[in-house]
Structure formats: structure tokens, C-alpha cells
Amino acid sequence: MTIALGLMSGTSMDGVDAAVCEVTARKGSHPAISFIAHAKAPYPPSLKRRLMEVSGANGSAQEICALDPAVGEVFAKAGVKAIALAEKRGYKVEVIGSHGQTVRHLPKDRATLQIGSPSVIAHRTGVAVWSGFRNADMARGGQGAPLAPIVHLPLFGDPDKDVTVVNVGGIANITFIPAGARSLTQAVAYDTGPGNMLMDYAMRKAGLGTYDRAGRVAAGGKINPKLLTRFLSHPYFTRRPPKSSGREDFGGDVFFRRAGTPVKWDANLVATVTELTAITIANEIKRAASGSHKPLRVVVCGGGAKNLFALTRLWNHLQNAVNDVELGSSSAFGFPPEYVEGALMALLAHYAKTGVRLDLSSITGASNPAILGSLTPA
Numbered sequence: 001m002t003i004a005l006g007l008m009s010g011t012s013m014d015g016v017d018a019a020v021c022e023v024t025a026r027k028g029s030h031p032a033i034s035f036i037a038h039a040k041a042p043y044p045p046s047l048k049r050r051l052m053e054v055s056g057a058n059g060s061a062q063e064i065c066a067l068d069p070a071v072g073e074v075f076a077k078a079g080v081k082a083i084a085l086a087e088k089r090g091y092k093v094e095v096i097g098s099h100g101q102t103v104r105h106l107p108k109d110r111a112t113l114q115i116g117s118p119s120v121i122a123h124r125t126g127v128a129v130w131s132g133f134r135n136a137d138m139a140r141g142g143q144g145a146p147l148a149p150i151v152h153l154p155l156f157g158d159p160d161k162d163v164t165v166v167n168v169g170g171i172a173n174i175t176f177i178p179a180g181a182r183s184l185t186q187a188v189a190y191d192t193g194p195g196n197m198l199m200d201y202a203m204r205k206a207g208l209g210t211y212d213r214a215g216r217v218a219a220g221g222k223i224n225p226k227l228l229t230r231f232l233s234h235p236y237f238t239r240r241p242p243k244s245s246g247r248e249d250f251g252g253d254v255f256f257r258r259a260g261t262p263v264k265w266d267a268n269l270v271a272t273v274t275e276l277t278a279i280t281i282a283n284e285i286k287r288a289a290s291g292s293h294k295p296l297r298v299v300v301c302g303g304g305a306k307n308l309f310a311l312t313r314l315w316n317h318l319q320n321a322v323n324d325v326e327l328g329s330s331s332a333f334g335f336p337p338e339y340v341e342g343a344l345m346a347l348l349a350h351y352a353k354t355g356v357r358l359d360l361s362s363i364t365g366a367s368n369p370a371i372l373g374s375l376t377p378a
Helices: 043-052 061-088 116-127 135-139 150-154 197-205 213-220 223-229 254-259 265-291 308-319 337-353
Strands: 002-008 013-022 030-041 093-097 101-106 109-117 130-131 160-167 169-176 189-196 296-301 326-330 373-378
Touching: 002 061, 002 337, 013 061, 013 197, 013 337, 030 150, 030 337, 043 061, 043 101, 043 150, 043 213, 061 093, 061 101, 061 109, 061 116, 093 296, 093 337, 101 337, 109 116, 109 135, 109 337, 116 130, 116 326, 130 337, 135 265, 135 373, 150 169, 150 265, 150 296, 160 265, 189 197, 197 254, 197 265, 213 308, 223 254, 254 337, 296 308
Parallel strands: 002 093, 093 130, 160 296, 296 326
Antiparallel strands: 002 013, 013 030, 101 109, 130 373, 160 169, 169 189
């Protein structure tokens, strides 16, 4: 058994989520993961702005270097808060898994960069930190992403139903888990394309807020069919898996510039990019589940699980194409959506600490199993 703290910040760059979990290995089965405590540390607006800028094409090495310890301090702040909550409940954190903040993800170059100094985190918390979980995978020819299936399998796998877990962060990814799956090699997972990223960008540009709460703005807008068709022509959507993506493809400035057509920043555009997200996720779910005759459960986690309009659109696209399908937030299946990625980092820390090699060949395309992560001692 390991009491592990997971620290995560995704491509939306809102801040750091911290989740303390109890991870118990079980012989012949997946580990059991129990939630203990959760905390969050938002990025100060100036830091978030700098991160957004440095994640673009013009980010300088000097700025990335300067941001590394600054981001580490926010990760440490979230960690300290979560550790204190766990201690009040009688648990002592043994190890930390930190994802860091992605500023570059270039799978074609076998390169990825997450910042947020693990040395700062270890110093502030007094706990050893595992980080850099994507690098060993990429060294073996893998995409380095997605990593979410590693926790999706033990949390949501079902003996009788095929399960597709949809993680809607800035980027969306799916994990297709066949009924009764016992190994990651039986799962198929990859990034589908934009999650909240384009919706949030359109909201900000339209002056309507930082994100579309429950999808109310999109629900009040009208989808532009011609613009949607143009957006769907992005080459990523026809690429075969394994594949992964990020701001390099779907950052707002990059995406809308590539679309090559003027847009009006209003509720109609928010509705159109929301539909884009729903359609591209639904298309990949149908692709992953093709040929199966088992009932299909779709579990949605990540921040996008709270966008009720996007979920409604996803449901509409699925129920017209897949027989016997159910869809719901991960909360309905035992684990709140805002805790799932933190639990992933906690599980990765447990695996690294106990020397478990993970075979991600069917997910990332890595050539052979590896212990993921690098250790920074307390």
C-alpha cells in the first residue's frame, strides 16, 4: 500500500490540482485506488499569461527557464495544502507524482517539455517526487501521451461492458477498455483533438468570460455549418492512432489562423467549436468501438464533464450511431471528474516507487515496457 500525492495541471493552464490517494496492489487484478484528500492552487493571472505566451511558437528558452521554479512553487503550494488535509485525516504522504506544466509536446521529434521544478516541490513538501513521466515512453518511440488510460483501467473497467473513458481537458482523449480487460495492452487510447481549449479561447475573444459555464453560451448560439465543415478539415482528425496533440495543433491562435477564414467572436462561434469538440470525440468513440457487440458505457471526466451542452451534443451523436449506449460523468461511476488526473499522478508515483514497468505499446506505440518517471529525493 502507498499513500501517494498526485499533482496535475493540464493544457487549460488554470492551476494545479492535488489529490492524495491510497493505492493498494492486488494480486492478479488492478490496484485499488481510494481517494483521501484534494486541494487546488490556481495560477496567478500574470503567471498564467506568461505560460500561455511561452507555450506559443515564440516562447524563449530564457522565459521557460525562469518559469520552471515559479511553476514549481504553485505545484508545491497545492501539495502542501493536500498533505495537511491528509494528515488531519490520519494519513502520511510517502511519495509525490508531479506531471508539471506542458509547454511543448512534439511527438514527431520524440520531444516533450513539462516545467515545474520537482526540486522545489520536494524541498517545500519534504517528500520525494517522481516527475517526467512522458520521457521514457518517448525514448522508446512512443507518443508520450495519453497517460490517462493508466488510471482509467483500474477506476472504470467493467467485466461485462465495453467502456470508453473521455477525458475532456484542454485537449480531449479517449480510452477504450474492452469488457473484462485486465491489461493496458488490451486498451486503445489517444487524443481526439480539442476539448475545452477552443471553447475557452472563443469565450475570451468574445468577451463572454474565461469559460462557458455548463455550456450556457453555446446553448444560446447557432452552429455555423460551413465554418464547422472548415474546422473539421484539420488534418489531425483523419490521422490514425496512436496520436497525441496539444497547443501546437489546437491553440486558439494557431487553429483559427490555419482555418484561413474570418470568424466573428460571438456565441455562435462558441456553439460551433463546442459542436466540433462533440463531433470529433463521438467519431473517435465510434471508431474505437467498431466491431464490438457489447453494451457501451461512456464515462466523462475532466473539466469538460461540467459542460452540460457539450455532453448533450455528444450524446446525440452517439445514440444515433451506437446501440445500447449509456453516458455519464465519472461521478456516477464512483470517482469525481476533478480528481481523476490527480489520481493518475498518484498511481504513477506508486508504480515508479514499486518498480512496475508499464506496457503502453497499444496506447502510445512505445516499443517496450518501461518504469515511467525520474526521482527527485526529498
